[in-house]
Amino acid sequence: MTGTIFDIQRMSLHDGPGIRTTVFFKGCSMHCFWCHNPESLSVEPDIQFFADRCILCGRCQEVCDRYCHSIDQKTRVHDFKRDSCTKCGKCTQTCAAGSLIKTGEVITPEELVKIVIRDRVFFEHSGGGVTASGGEPLLQSAFVQRFFAILKQQGIHTAVETALNVSPESLTAVIPFTDLFLADIKHPDPDRHRSATGVTNELIFGNFRILEQSGRPYVIRVPVVPGVNDSETVMRALSTRIGSLLHPLYLELMPYHEYGLKKYNSLSREHSALDALHPPSKDTLVRLAKCYDTVKVIFRDGAKTVTVSGGVLCEKEEP
Ligand code: SF4
Ligand code: SF4
Numbered sequence: 630m631t632g633t634i635f636d637i638q639r640m641s642l643h644d645g646p647g648i649r650t651t652v653f654f655k656g657c658s659m660h661c662f663w664c665h666n667p668e669s670l671s672v673e674p675d676i677q678f679f680a681d682r683c684i685l686c687g688r689c690q691e692v693c694d695r696y697c698h699s700i701d702q703k704t705r706v707h708d709f710k711r712d713s714c715t716k717c718g719k720c721t722q723t724c725a726a727g728s729l730i731k732t733g734e735v736i737t738p739e740e741l742v743k744i745v746i747r748d749r750v751f752f753e754h755s756g757g758g759v760t761a762s763g764g765e766p767l768l769q770s771a772f773v774q775r776f777f778a779i780l781k782q783q784g785i786h787t788a789v790e791t792a793l794n795v796s797p798e799s800l801t802a803v804i805p806f807t808d809l810f811l812a813d814i815k816h817p818d819p820d821r822h823r824s825a826t827g828v829t830n831e832l833i834f835g836n837f838r839i840l841e842q843s844g845r846p847y848v849i850r851v852p853v854v855p856g857v858n859d860s861e862t863v864m865r866a867l868s869t870r871i872g873s874l875l876h877p878l879y880l881e882l883m884p885y886h887e888y889g890l891k892k893y894n895s896l897s898r899e900h901s902a903l904d905a906l907h908p909p910s911k912d913t914l915v916r917l918a919k920c921y922d923t924v925k926v927i928f929r930d931g932a933k934t935v936t937v938s939g940g941v942l943c944e945k946e947e948p
Contacts, residue, residue: 632772647757665889669764674733689720758786770799777806864920
């Protein structure tokens with residue numbers, strides 16, 4: 630069995646409790662226009678080219694059989710002809726500047742366990758563990774199931790970050806091996822959800838009910854995207870829709886951020902829809918957090934965690 634991943638981040642602090650190693654799986658079943666991981670969308674490998682990191686050394690030009698790279702030392706311009714690229718990755722191995730990166734590595738669950746287990750000492754001292762993220766990790770549910778089964782045998786805490794737009798079978802397969810779910814919902818209205826993400830939300834709410842019935846701990850995560858769901862009307866409607874869910878640990882508002890913009894350029898992808906988007910202010914987030922009656926709401930503000938519960942606001946510095 631193999632899976633396709635595109636990154637492994639060590640020392641993560643916001644993907645579940647404690648210090649975590651987060652594995653990013655490639656492939657997604659949604660197309661949120663604000664996605665900050667555009668390299669995750671396709672399950673196929675991608676070649677990212679960060680022009681601002683290029684030192685024009687010319688090594689990539691020397692190794693590419695397809696003549697995709699041409700470097701003009703006079704004008705100091707590096708032209709990458711993506712259309713001719715077979716994504717073999719040869720040039721990325723020669724680029725010491727980190728300007729060319731191949732995203733998408735095929736790996737077995739056993740190989741992945743060997744990598745993440747290196748940080749066991751951090752997990753043990755912080756109450757942390759391993760998180761599967763993406764992309765949508767549950768599109769590779771059988772792989773995650775096997776990966777987590779081995780980690781559970783070794784006593785390691787496991788968490789999944791998911792948008793829940795997957796078959797109920799894919800979700801139920803991993804539930805016995807997952808200690809915590811961090812599950813997204815973007816909009817309460819099915820049509821608005823489809824126009825923002827490409828899919829309706831009925832499957833997602835159905836999967837929330839499966840999580841609820843399973844008794845596994847879960848957190849509801851709501852990305853706050855200007856013009857999509859950053860109004861009190863939308864948040865109150867979402868509060869009503871999730872009102873029948875009795876057991877979420879809390880709801881986390883995840884403000885839109887601009888860190889993904891450079892990645893769109895690195896993949897030569899269009900991102901004009903993002904140019905007018907700016908992160909919501911703290912005041913907006915407090916206002917939106919107060920729309921929820923039945924669940925504690927948190928969001929992060931720099932190094933602080935802000936909690937709103939029963940209309941009462943509390944701020945705490947992160948350790
Ligand atoms: S190998 Fe990297 S740094 Fe050198 S020219 Fe190619 S992209 Fe630029
Ligand atoms: S990935 Fe392969 S084909 Fe594509 S530019 Fe690099 S060396 Fe050339």
